[in-house]
Amino acid sequence: MKATQFLISTLKEAPADAEVVSHQLMMRAGMIRKLGAGIYNYMPMGLRVIRKVEAIVREEMNRAGAVELTMPVVQPAELWQETGRFEKMGPELLRIQDRHGRDFIVQPTSEEVITDIARQELRSYKQLPKNLYQIQTKFRDERRPRFGLMRGREFIMKDAYSFDRDQVSAKASYQVMAQAYRRIFDRFGLRYRAVAADSGAIGGDLSEEFQVIASTGEDAIVYCPNSDYAANMEKAEALPPQGPRPAPAEALVRTPTPGKSTCADVAALLGVPLERTVKSLVLATDEIGENGDVVRSQVWLLLLRGDHDMNEIKVSKVPGLNVGFRFATVAEIEDHFGCKPGYLGPIGLKKPVRIVADREVAVMADWICGGNEVDVHLTGVNWGRDLPEPELVADLRNVLAGDRSPDGAGELAIERGIEVGHVFYLGTKYSKAMNATFLGEDGKPAFFEMGCYGIGVTRLPAAAIEQNHDERGIIWPDAIAPFTVVVCPIGMDRSADVKAAAETLYGDLLAAGVDVILDDRGERPGAMFADWELIGVPHRVTIGDKNLKDGLVEYQHRRDAAATKVAVADILAHLKGRMAV
Amino acid sequence: MKATQFLISTLKEAPADAEVVSHQLMMRAGMIRKLGAGIYNYMPMGLRVIRKVEAIVREEMNRAGAVELTMPVVQPAELWQETGRFEKMGPELLRIQDRHGRDFIVQPTSEEVITDIARQELRSYKQLPKNLYQIQTKFRDERRPRFGLMRGREFIMKDAYSFDRDQVSAKASYQVMAQAYRRIFDRFGLRYRAVAADSGAIGGDLSEEFQVIASTGEDAIVYCPNSDYAANMEKAEALPPQGPRPAPAEALVRTPTPGKSTCADVAALLGVPLERTVKSLVLATDEIGENGDVVRSQVWLLLLRGDHDMNEIKVSKVPGLNVGFRFATVAEIEDHFGCKPGYLGPIGLKKPVRIVADREVAVMADWICGGNEVDVHLTGVNWGRDLPEPELVADLRNVLAGDRSPDGAGELAIERGIEVGHVFYLGTKYSKAMNATFLGEDGKPAFFEMGCYGIGVTRLPAAAIEQNHDERGIIWPDAIAPFTVVVCPIGMDRSADVKAAAETLYGDLLAAGVDVILDDRGERPGAMFADWELIGVPHRVTIGDKNLKDGLVEYQHRRDAAATKVAVADILAHLKGRMAV
Incomplete structure (x- = not known):
């Protein structure tokens, strides 16, 4: 290519709305041009990068035995109504009516359509396993699109879907994809980690995110420098503390803490480390009656160490909270604790609540918590002596750098990443919702075991830039350079x-x-x-x-x-x- | 590829809604699957064909110096409002509102966006000429989508747009594309014709359609077997008859033709060839006042030979009719002719009308037309004797096989074709509407001279099948076979x-x-x-x-x-x- 025959259009300054470096540099380098909020023209220079990403993805998907097809951008609502997603998905699902007033959506992903294809075309176990993929334009009507191609509304995604006769085969198909993704990301020439991710209600460990390492990344990646262990923050387990709980050494004391409603303020006032304090988080669960109204609510008290952050995914798996929880209202809190938020604790409740202690809190002695009275905290609190042993103990918190690695290989480290790929075992979620079956070897219909596998084709160049740039501009790895x-x-x-x-x-x-x-x-x-x-x-x-x-x-x-x-x-x-x- | 690793899904029978052979065979061969009206999954077997079409198009576009980019599928309405197409286009333009209630469209084509890109990125004549293209998903909300990929709603189109500093350069860019299209269609391995097409109000001859020859085609293609002449029916000129008008030989006679209101019926009744009759078509033009109301209407009488069909494009170019015409109302007809339709003619009018004679009619003698009285026709009608010489003589009709070729190389033949490509000189239509200028060599801003060039990527396989099939199925040319x-x-x-x-x-x-x-x-x-x-x-x-x-x-x-x-x-x-x- 000769430059005069191409379209080179560099800018001295990035537009004011370009907040992150990849957005700034892609604009300045003339790779993209904004057409609307979260909607970009892929200019010739940028399209060359995207096409190289696509080519690598396509080659490795084909090598892994996946078969390419293309599903429509505009899809009839009917299939989305079968799975309930037409109603359940929020306004990020772009809905359209055609000239006849029929409902359509612009695809944000294609589980429904591919499952529809499978139930029509894959009729026998002999046709399985099968992995079908497309590299196609998607749309998600983000409330606040930003960061250029990092969080756009229109984007290109490679989405693959595997169909298997049983779980064993489905897990093998999953592993084939997980390996193909490693080859793909190796070929991109980027530093990345494949991290274990939460697989939701399905359980099992068959969910991995592919994160491009970048200090500007939105996601925290937890890994062990001494081993292969890597997980995202939602998933990374905080092991129980080693050794037994120390014996109580202090007496329980009501301590005035005027105006100090946070653990940090209390620790500073009392001159103790933040790790000695325990914070109280009040949640609630609702029992819903047949008519859809709330029949009964249950208030929960979660106890975490003052320097720890609650992990919502982990909390959502605690027995009793896994039905769906919310934060308690101020009225519920005052009703149960007799006190407004800021000074809450597990001792001296007006009404009983269910208490869940984080693993770390469960082995603390002589701790500090709110006294259920404004401007008062308790010090020298001890389980078994000042309050009953915790009803439930669970991992409720985000790990911290320095925590023990779950694989026992040393201490955890944390870095930041940008998610550009995800492999996920779906099970029968969609095949059951859409009654998608094949004839098994026994002659009986069975639901497909499915997996889904995405790569953000247009997001990847942005992630590559976040990782590889200097004050003069972008530094492309050879494989995806324009x-x-x-x-x-x-x-x-x-x-x-x-x-x-x-x-x-x-x-x-x-x-x-x-x-x-x-x-x-x-x-x-x-x-x-x-x-x-x-x-x-x-x-x-x-x-x-x-x-x-x-x-x-x-x-x-x-x-x-x-x-x-x-x-x-x-x-x-x-x-x-x-x-x- | 091994068949077991692929997805082969043939059907014994085509679905009932598949009316044309390409639709039937693409369904039966498992190339496409219907998702909704005019919306298809491109199945693995079909996608391979589409990708080969794309690859040939891309290679030749690049070879011709065009530069690829990609414009969004979902486009903000603002640009479409600049050209007025947001309002002017009918319901085939799919309109959407996003979560914030802002107007968007799903692109049916991209003149507005590419012109917006040009006015931002092409700032100097030094950057011209430039030809930018994309191969991208389009949507047209056809009222009655049918024939599979032939007239779908969602489809893939290659659309290219050239930008030039002046008309001379623009015409050269047009010719580069016209040549590239010949190479592309040669490579597809299909029988095709590049036919001259009407270029609308812009004038000139810079519009060609690329038609794949197929007996099932929607379009009539006019060509001369002895030369390169080829044009579509709208464009093909009917030359004036050779030789002078014969002298009158018959007397004017009022002849009863009870119940015979068509030329064919009259010719049959009188036992004369249809070529002796003349049909009367009554049109009207409206003069619009400043407030948008019709100030004055003018009624026109068009005279064509009984066996000839009116060509609307040609009629729309007749001086006086080129402001836009409509068919006259029955009231207008009765008011001017004193007679209801079916027996109209140019002799004995109640009120004057403007008369336009087709070239053929202008040299007829002793012809037959309506008598402006129910159940009466006139025979032996002669110009100059029974009525004045025609005020206007023009080419108003579709050519017939056997007519003289406009290039003088012999007789015209007609075959049918499917339009799969179009090259078109746009002039400054869009650049003026969107104030898209560049700085000329003289330092002054000038409007871009534009051209646009389309290829129906997903329509092409359907056209290839219409041309190449037998009772057993499809016969692909090597270049685009799956x-x-x-x-x-x-x-x-x-x-x-x-x-x-x-x-x-x-x-x-x-x-x-x-x-x-x-x-x-x-x-x-x-x-x-x-x-x-x-x-x-x-x-x-x-x-x-x-x-x-x-x-x-x-x-x-x-x-x-x-x-x-x-x-x-x-x-x-x-x-x-x-x-x-």
Whole structure:
């Protein structure tokens, strides 16, 4: 490609609404242009990256035995009504009516349609297992689209769905995909982690997120530096503390703590570490009657160490809370604790509540909590002595760096990541809802065991940039760079030698199958280099009159601090030595 | 690809709603599955065809210097309001509101967005010419979607848009595209014609349709077998008759024609050829006042030979009618002709009308027309004697087979075609509406001269089938076949020799880069052959025990009446000799 035949459109400044670096750099590099909130044109420079991502995904999906098809962007509502998602999904599901007033949606994902295809086309166990995928435009009407391609409304996703005859086979299909994803992400040339994720109500461990590591990532990734253990924050288990609970050493004391309603303030006032305090979180569950009204509510008190954060996913699995919980109202709190929030604790309740202690709190001695009276806390609190042993003990909290790794391999570390892929075992959730069956070997109909597997094709370039950039711009890994090599001739219009050398190298690289762009725009060196550093092409060859007289050109990798002089005769070999693909 | 790893899903019968052969065969061959009216899943077998179409289009577009980008499927209404199309387009424009109640559309095409991109990114004449294209999902909410992919609602289109500094350059860009389209359609391996089409109000000859020839096509294509002349019916000119008008030979006679209100009935009653009759078509034009009301209406009488059909496009170009016309109301007709429709003519009017004679009618003598009295016609009518010479003479009619070719190369022929591509010079229609300018060489802003160029990517396979099928199924040209070669082993499960020979040939073909599928499903020969003949894979190699003992396999092209025995050692060379790609 020659630059004059392409569309290069760099900007000095990013627009004001570009908050994150990938959004800023994709705008400045002319990769995307905003058409509306969360809706972008994929400009030629950006589309090249997207197409390379697609090609890698497609190759590895095919290699893993998946078969590509394409489902419509605009889908009739009927199938979505079968699973109830037409009603259940919020306004992020974009709903349309056609000219005849019939309901349609713009696909945010395609479980319903693929399950419909399976129940029609996969009639016998002999046709299974089967994995069907598409790389197709999706739409989610995010309330607050932002961060460019990171959280857009329209985006491209690769979504695959596996269909199996039983759980054993489904788990094998899941593993095939999990392995294919590792190959895909390896090929992208990005640092990433496959982290265990929560698999919801289905249980089991068959859910992994593929997270591109980036300090700006939205998600906390928990991992053990000494082992393969990695999980997202929702999933990472906080092990029970080692060793028994210490014996009580302090007496129970009511301590005035005027105006101090947080653990941090109380710890500071009393001059004790925050780890000595226990915070009280009040939840409620509702029993719903046949007519849909609330028949009875139950108030729950969760006790966590003052420096720990509640993990909602874990709480949602506690027996009794797993029916769905909410935070208690102030009225419910005052009714049960006789006190307003800020000074709550498990001792001296007006009405009984169900108490759940975090594993850590259950082995604490001499702790500090609210006294159920404004401006009063209790110190020297001890289980068994001042209150009964906890009714329920559970893992309720997010892990912290330094916690023991669940696999016993050492301490946990935490870094941040951007989720760009997810493999998930679905079970029979959709096949049962849509009565999607096949004829089993025994001649009886059976529900498909399903898995689903997504990759955010347009999100990936944004994540790659969050991980790989500097103050000058993007630094693409070779595999997904818009161009692998840029040839920058200096003074091409003045020097026939430079022009000839540039054209020759350009031709040689094309002939060698290298994805090269020749910058024939006639820009001055400063502006030319700034453009390509912003755009992030990994390999640059600069051809100037002065070096050329000595039979030399300059090579510089986007990460190199300075250029290297290379003999004209050696540049092709030199490039190949530095290229990753 | 091995068949067991793919998704093959053939049907014995096409669904009842499949009216045309391409729809029937695509359904039966498992290429598409209906999701809703005019909305189809592109199944794996069909998607392979679509991808091959896309690849050819992309390669040739790139070769022609066009640059690919992707515009969103869901587009904000604002740009469509700038050109007025948001209001002007009918219900085929699918309109949506997002969660905030803002208006959006699902793109039926992308002139507005691409013009918006151009006015932002193409700032100087130095960046021109530029041709930008996308291959992307489109939606048109057809009132009556039908014929499968031929007239669907959701479809894939390649749409390209050229931007030029002036008309000369724009016309050159148009010609580049017209040539690229010829290369594209040549590569598809289909019989097609590039036919001149009407370019609307812009004038000039810069509009061509690319029509795939098929007897089932919706469009009539006019061409000259002795030359390159080809045009669609709207565009094809009917030359003026040769030679002067004959002298009158008959007297004007009022002839009773009770109940005969059509030319055909009158000709039959009077025992004269239909070519002797003249039909009267009554139109009206309205003059609109400042407040939008009709100030004045003008009634027009068009005279065409009884066996000729009116061509609306040609009529819309007649001076005076080119402001927009409508058919006259019965009241207007009775007011001017003193007679109800069926017996109208140009002689004896109650009020004056403007008369336009078709070129053919203008040189007729002794013709027959209505007498402006119920159940009465006039015979022996002659210009200049019975009525004044026609005020206006114009080409008003569709040509007929046998008419003289406008290029003088002989007689016209007519065949039917399916429009799958269109190249069109737009001029400044969109750039003016959206104030899209660039800085010219003189430092002044100028409007872009634009062209647009479409190819119906998903329509093309349907057109290919309409052209290439027989009673057994589809016959794909090699270039867009889902697979080029199918290897059919007979009794693969019983014979190790057959299995080994099939696997070896399969491997050799893969290694040679041939798109081959090995049918390892273990079907019986009859069912297996029926499937592949239905699916339409052009080249088949059958491997059976009996032939194999003699060192032979069977080759059969989908169009061959019978198989040919070929030595195992020669089959690769034999295949290559028969393959078009």
